[in-house]
Amino acid sequence: MPLAKAPLVDIVDVRKSFGPTEVLKGVSIDVERGDVVAIIGRSGSGKSTLLRCINGLETYDSGAIVVDGIDVGLSAKEGKLRDLRRNVGMVFQQFNLFPHLTAAENVMLAPKIVNKVQPLEAKDLAAEMLAKVGLSDKAGNYPSQLSGGQQQRVAIARALAMRPNVLLCDEITSALDPELVNEVLRVVESLAREGITLILVTHEMRFARDVGTKLVFMHMGKVHEEGPPKDLFANPKTPELQNFVGSVH
Numbered sequence: 001m002p003l004a005k006a007p008l009v010d011i012v013d014v015r016k017s018f019g020p021t022e023v024l025k026g027v028s029i030d031v032e033r034g035d036v037v038a039i040i041g042r043s044g045s046g047k048s049t050l051l052r053c054i055n056g057l058e059t060y061d062s063g064a065i066v067v068d069g070i071d072v073g074l075s076a077k078e079g080k081l082r083d084l085r086r087n088v089g090m091v092f093q094q095f096n097l098f099p100h101l102t103a104a105e106n107v108m109l110a111p112k113i114v115n116k117v118q119p120l121e122a123k124d125l126a127a128e129m130l131a132k133v134g135l136s137d138k139a140g141n142y143p144s145q146l147s148g149g150q151q152q153r154v155a156i157a158r159a160l161a162m163r164p165n166v167l168l169c170d171e172i173t174s175a176l177d178p179e180l181v182n183e184v185l186r187v188v189e190s191l192a193r194e195g196i197t198l199i200l201v202t203h204e205m206r207f208a209r210d211v212g213t214k215l216v217f218m219h220m221g222k223v224h225e226e227g228p229p230k231d232l233f234a235n236p237k238t239p240e241l242q243n244f245v246g247s248v249h
């Protein structure tokens with residue numbers, strides 16, 4: 001019998017407490033290559049904590065997270081998160097660009113330091129990644145010379161420059177003025193079309209419905225409902241998702 005193919009990101013029964021408070025209460029999610037997983041839920045339901053566990057920014061207490069064959073918990077215990085960090089890119093709500101570096105320099109930094117990419121190749125890589133986010137003309141600009149939406153697009157290019165297998169996005173449009181949200185979402189949509197595996201914590205319900213391949217509704221530290229986004233939005237089964245969908249529309 002052929003072996004079943006493992007998901008790219010396999011999250012199995014993960015539990016995590018902060019002090020006496022259990023924030024993740026046995027979360028399991030399969031993410032296949034090319035999936036666009038949108039994680040939604042009320043504030044405090046554990047979405048960000050889960051995302052941070054996937055790339056080892058937080059440890060978890062029990063269960064397992066395996067990313068492309070790398071056991072995250074084990075890697076963290078052994079102090080070997082480097083391979084994982086190469087595999088998993090992350091974009092945050094705050095852009096966190098280095099203010100004294102240009103857009104291109106921000107994008108090149110990690111490939112140069114971590115992957116020892118040589119200067120000329122790094123320059124090409126930065127140009128390629130900035131083109132992907134529609135900012136070829138801003139390579140020489142400093143963050144202070146860019147709008148919030150443009151800065152976030154540079155942050156996306158920076159994460160992509162490490163050629164991760166999966167990109168985690170934690171509420172990446174929440175700090176933006178409303179008129180800048182769409183330009184960032186359009187970039188993420190184009191990445192999804194390219195087949196990049198994405199896991200996004202998002203409050204953008206239309207985006208979750210239209211671009212997501214899988215919707216995960218978290219409620220009080222658990223996966224309360226999951227499935228194809230259009231189905232879940234049209235027919236939420238539980239009162240909790242019904243209320244949530246009702247409250248955000």
Ligand SMILES: Nc1ncnc2c1ncn2[C@@H]1O[C@H](COP(=O)(O)OP(=O)(O)OP(=O)(O)O)[C@@H](O)[C@H]1O
Pocket residue numbers: 018023041042043044045046047048049050
């Ligand atoms: N470092 C920490 N120390 C203590 N408690 C924490 C820590 N990080 C998160 N928590 C708590 O864990 C719970 C879940 O937080 P988390 O940020 O994962 O929720 P969330 O669903 O992402 O919420 P939001 O949509 O507001 O970002 C919250 O009650 C939060 O206060």
